[in-house]
Amino acid sequence: VQSPTASPLVEATMGGIRRTIGTAQHGKAPAVAEDVKAMCACLSDTLKGKRDRALLLVGFAGAFRRSELAALTLEDMEFCREGLKIHLRRSKTDQEGEGQVKGIPYGRNTDSCPVTALQEWLEASGITSGLILRSVNKWGQIGGGISDKDVARVVKYAASLAGFDAARYSGHSLRAGLATSAAAAGVSERIIMQQTGHKSERMVRKYIREGNIFRENAAGLVGL
Numbered sequence: 001v002q003s004p005t006a007s008p009l010v011e012a013t014m015g016g017i018r019r020t021i022g023t024a025q026h027g028k029a030p031a032v033a034e035d036v037k038a039m040c041a042c043l044s045d046t047l048k049g050k051r052d053r054a055l056l057l058v059g060f061a062g063a064f065r066r067s068e069l070a071a072l073t074l075e076d077m078e079f080c081r082e083g084l085k086i087h088l089r090r091s092k093t094d095q096e097g098e099g100q101v102k103g104i105p106y107g108r109n110t111d112s113c114p115v116t117a118l119q120e121w122l123e124a125s126g127i128t129s130g131l132i133l134r135s136v137n138k139w140g141q142i143g144g145g146i147s148d149k150d151v152a153r154v155v156k157y158a159a160s161l162a163g164f165d166a167a168r169y170s171g172h173s174l175r176a177g178l179a180t181s182a183a184a185a186g187v188s189e190r191i192i193m194q195q196t197g198h199k200s201e202r203m204v205r206k207y208i209r210e211g212n213i214f215r216e217n218a219a220g221l222v223g224l
Contacts, residue, residue, distance in 0.1 A: 039158035057114035066171030
């Protein structure tokens with residue numbers, strides 16, 4: 001029996017709907033490097049501010065999914081001369097648990113260095129084992145681990161402090177922002193995928209197109 005979706009009438013109807021409402025996908029905005037720097041600059045120097053700064057910078061530099069970021073433990077970390085190695089034991093696209101090691105290099109500026117931000121948070125919080133990102137109550141007391149939804153809340157909160165429209169940002173904005181920023185800086189597809197852990201070129205190429213929309217722009221190259 002032929003599927004009704006293949007009938008000319010259904011195809012014509014769906015075509016009309018697509019022409020009427022469009023097919024563009026309106027996802028959340030990527031938090032590119034300058035966005036993340038602006039967010040971090042607005043955070044306080046309190047214990048919670050230090051945690052949020054570490055979350056934003058490590059999440060961005062490592063292009064982590066929000067669930068991966070929330071699950072990171074100190075046992076996954078290895079500080080070295082070049083920066084920080086993070087052993088990601090399992091990810092969304094690594095169902096067999098082969099793992100991945102991500103390198104987080106020292107930043108050029110102390111204020112936006114992910115390694116420095118993490119070290120300052122760990123020192124201030126006194127965390128010596130287990131989950132690195134934990135809740136902080138209004139009295140500055142450290143609690144248990146945070147959830148993937150908490151990651152999104154921190155991103156939105158920091159975005160609002162920086163004067164951005166918080167509704168446009170989500171926990172995925174950090175991961176998308178690294179890929180987009182790297183593409184705009186001319187980083188190759190292979191190297192971007194090495195950091196993000198993407199198995200498919202399709203999604204990475206979407207970020208590359210967005211990152212290059214002004215860098216490789218015909219209107220911008222004609223001398224207006």
